[in-house]
Amino acid sequence: MSASTRSQAPTSLHADARAWLVLAMLSALYVFSLIDRQIFVLLIGPIKAQFQLSDVQIGLLIGTAFAAVYSFLGIPAGRIADSGNRKLLIVAGALIWCASTIASGFANSYIALVLLRLGLAAGEAVLTPAAHSMIGDLFPRDKRSLAASLYTSAGLIGAPLAFGGGALVISGIEGLMAGGFQTDMQVWQLVLFVVGVPSLALAILFLLLVREPQRTSGGGKAHAPARGDVMRQIASRKKLYAGLFFSSVFASGCSYALNYWTIESLKRDFGWTAIEAGSAFGPVIFIGGVAGALGAPWLTSRVRAWGRPDAVILVCFAFAAVTLASLAIGPVLSNPTLRLTLIGAGLIGSLGGSMNIVIAMQEVAPDRMRATFVALLYMGITLFGAGAIPVLVPMVGAMVNEVNGLSSGLAIVCAVLSAVGMMLLWWIRADFEREAIAGFPVVAARA
Template sequence: MLFILFLVGTSNYVDRNIIGVLLEPIKLEFGVSDAMLGLLSGLSFALFYATLGLPIARWADRGDRRLIITLALTAWSAMTMLCGVAQTFCQLALARVGVGAGEAGAIPPAQSLIADYYPPEKRGKAIGIYMLSSMAGYILGLVVGGWIAQTYGWRVAFLIVGAPGFALAIVTYLLVREPRYLPQFTVSSNTREKAFNTFRALLMKPSYRNIIYALTLYFLMSYGALVFTVPFMIRVHGLSVAQAGVIFGSASAVGAVIGSVLGGGLADRLAKKNIAWFARLPGWGLIMALPLYEIALVAPTAVSMGIVLTFAGILLTGVVPPMFAALHVVCGSARRATAVAIVFFFANLIGLGAGPVIAGYLSDYFAQFYGPAEGLRYALMIMMVTFVPCGIFMLRAARYLKADAED
């Protein structure tokens, strides 16, 4: 079950993140600004991703999560392929809206399944393994997508990464089991609690609110700033699309593998003594990541930038499993998918939706005075500062985690 969900998550993040390595050729073909690229990679995707996530999560807390994931996977794969045949920038943006709508049914049901299958003392590591799919997809999008775009064009890249999703959807439906329908599982189902009462019960918990604040800022940076990393390498260090994809993809790969496994495992061990470590560990990790990313942006060469990004990526990906493990500590088993969807509503609509737009706008502004390369550098350096308040919110969540805990 975990392996299949890992593959589904990889497809999710490939189709979502391949846009990052394709921004420069899209910019050249359609002649748009960085702010418009931010709208394409952020708001156009996040709008339906965030709004559809809540009703789909309510369905997931009551119904067959296997069916939901299968339908969502089929939808986002089809819309990704449509991106490859778009003839105008507007058509491409609309297709990205469709990708976001499909992917709204991915992470909340998947995390809900994992939390039901794994006990609390193993949940951090299990979520860490699942969250490796985000980096696997990110890396495939950068490296494979970059090579395809360099060799055959950006349209073919969309078509090739979208196609495997249809076969994976069949595998998912045939092999994943919904524990609510298995006699050996005793999983509660949120069939009676009204939506308002669910939202109220979650938002009344200060730990849960602080996790929302933290993840929103995390997405603002990780999907707002980092989506421009490949364009930054192309403009500042003179790399090709494929070269930038390989360097950033390799750095992300090493950082993701080490960070996700160690972050989840270390959080599980520390939380056995004090459950507050599920929130405390990512709090300090996020604050420590700031200087590393700032150093990477002023590195003299692309290779040295990649080395620093590797260590920064260990911290960036290592904080995610305990952040979601902390969420599952306080949400209650009958509200798991809804709790994740509420977080992603704010994180995607504000973080993913506004993050690339803010980064693109700052880049366009500074480019008037310093040129497109240095303008993007200053924009990214400003965006990285969000690491600090993000970490502070997780440290605040740690204070209330034990009191807010719910089975």
């Protein structure tokens, strides 16, 4: 080994270790952001009773209000991430969402809760576009998909921790109150305070330990692509990008439906408490989310190694088929064990298919537009999944007009979305294969 090679090795190892540390902290922030976002699902009952709300009003609070801000702020956040300081952007967003979560525990009206939910959305909107941009510069091309899939799968831990861990927090607070702990706040208010503090501590740690990585494109200089360049890139492959976009949006719509309404359907159909439903659903969404987010990219790499350039589409199609078969009947089964088993399979299919396309953006999107493309994709996912789905499921359930109308709404919505997603994927399969063989050439920017 030459002297220059020996001198470069420690530097390379140090940079590699630093990249994995930053990835770990980004993943942890993603986990905590989802805990702060999803904890409201466990608190539907007491919040609904406190402010005398309907299911539709709850859906507007936990879904539509959040989605409206999160989705539209994601685009400017993505453009800033493509050119600005991503570290400071992430820290600022984290501080905003932490403050909103904690302050929600002191809200004294429905309007105040909605406004703070908007603040939560504004803070969280910057994280994922900036994180994907950082990952693209921290890791070499052959490791980006792995790093992006680890970040995505880590984020999926947030929902089960919100349900399983949230159930433990509720139980612990109720135990303290039963033991004589005196406070004017209700349990749901204390829960929001308790879950918001760890995110705040992690944001401060991220500020102190992480450095802004050097950009790997454009000679390390930060030049945001012009809006016209982005639009030309999309226009050059309208069918391909549209198919990827909507199939991912519809797949994620199934997982959003399950996240928002499974616990409430279990409580209504089986008479379970929030603690019982959260404790049962937490492990299911954890296993389903991680298995889908890690399993789909792994299977894609294996299928690609077998000589199929359209591996992303084939795997996503298979996962959509699993979703359709599982969720068309799973949410309405009278056996809770079998119901949760099929819901878990549906989560593997829906989250695996959706996140596989998000991860594929590391290959499909040009380097200088990576954060913007991810932001566009998440805008659609959030607008539909977090904005429309929480209201659509109870509306469909009410139209069914059954005793278990909410569960029927879940089954109908998920079945339709997964079936349409499968058709979209098959529609663009040949186009994706052709583009993958060509290496997804970038459209030249105008001078």
